[in-house]
Amino acid sequence: MHTPDGFVPSHALPALLPGTALAFAYSDVKMLVGGSEGAPAVPTLDELAGAGIDGVRHYLGELSGVPCVAIVLPNDFTPPPGIRLVGLRALFFRVPEPLVAIGARAFQIVEWDRTHRYCGRCGTPTRDKPGERAKECPACKYIAYPRVSPAMMALVTRGREMLLARSHRFPSGMYSALAGFVEPGETIEDCVRREVKEEVGVDVGALTYFASQSWAFPHSLMIAYTAEYAGGELVPDGEEIADVRWFPADALPDMPPSLSIARRLIDATAARLRAN
Numbered sequence: 055m056h057t058p059d060g061f062v063p064s065h066a067l068p069a070l071l072p073g074t075a076l077a078f079a080y081s082d083v084k085m086l087v088g089g090s091e092g093a094p095a096v097p098t099l100d101e102l103a104g105a106g107i108d109g110v111r112h113y114l115g116e117l118s119g120v121p122c123v124a125i126v127l128p129n130d131f132t133p134p135p136g137i138r139l140v141g142l143r144a145l146f147f148r149v150p151e152p153l154v155a156i157g158a159r160a161f162q163i164v165e166w167d168r169t170h171r172y173c174g175r176c177g178t179p180t181r182d183k184p185g186e187r188a189k190e191c192p193a194c195k196y197i198a199y200p201r202v203s204p205a206m207m208a209l210v211t212r213g214r215e216m217l218l219a220r221s222h223r224f225p226s227g228m229y230s231a232l233a234g235f236v237e238p239g240e241t242i243e244d245c246v247r248r249e250v251k252e253e254v255g256v257d258v259g260a261l262t263y264f265a266s267q268s269w270a271f272p273h274s275l276m277i278a279y280t281a282e283y284a285g286g287e288l289v290p291d292g293e294e295i296a297d298v299r300w301f302p303a304d305a306l307p308d309m310p311p312s313l314s315i316a317r318r319l320i321d322a323t324a325a326r327l328r329a330n
């Protein structure tokens with residue numbers, strides 16, 4: 055996920071939102087949609103008002119001139135007939151990609167809103183801070199911003215081979231690149247070297263940046279690299295990693311779907327290795 059073309063982000067809720075504004079309303083981890091099963095539609099504010107639905111609003115910005123707003127619904131919200139709650143993943147390939155990206159952005163802001171209602175330092179109810187996307191404690195002035203957690207992804211290469219691993223939670227037969235969250239005090243590069251060593255036991259040399267991807271489950275920023283193998287035997291950690299192998303670039307196993315940065319990283323690297 056990334057900022058869609060034509061999207062101008064903003065956090066300043068306009069005094070008047072048109073009824074045509076798109077409403078990305080979440081109850082728990084599910085988003086409210088209209089339309090049919092195969093073609094879900096993001097409702098407008100008018101449509102929500104018609105159904106008597108509203109909640110705390112956070113402005114997101116404009117997508118091609120259309121205002122977009124995130125709405126926090128109660129966790130026990132029951133949608134009226136004609137609209138329903140679906141997981142964000144149910145929107146993939148069923149609504150235009152920019153709407154999925156805004157839906158993911160809305161999810162993270164709603165999640166931040168409902169997990170920062172009280173000050174994490176003194177327990178006082180917080181309030182939205184004017185002028186920025188932040189919650190402020192009126193008692194101790196502690197400020198909480200939406201959380202983004204950096205994580206690294208690394209595809210280790212050795213000649214024309216790539217190191218792919220499978221986690222216990224992957225669908226049967228699927229392999230992917232290694233990934234892990236950055237720890238306090240680390241650079242992304244430190245994290246790549248540590249995670250690769252911890253998860254599969256090998257050392258890596260030169261790292262090359264590939265791309266990054268926002269991932270709303272729940273608030274990661276995945277930063278992807280290729281890493282050159284520098285030594286060591288493969289030893290899966292036995293916890294996160296169920297199996298790890300070297301695969302020739304022209305004989306790859308089942309892999310994650312194309313929407314993921316993992317798949318783009320593997321495909322681009324395989325193409326480069328095959329051309330060598």
Ligand SMILES: [Zn+2]
Nearest residue numbers: 173176191194
């Ligand atoms: Zn406080």
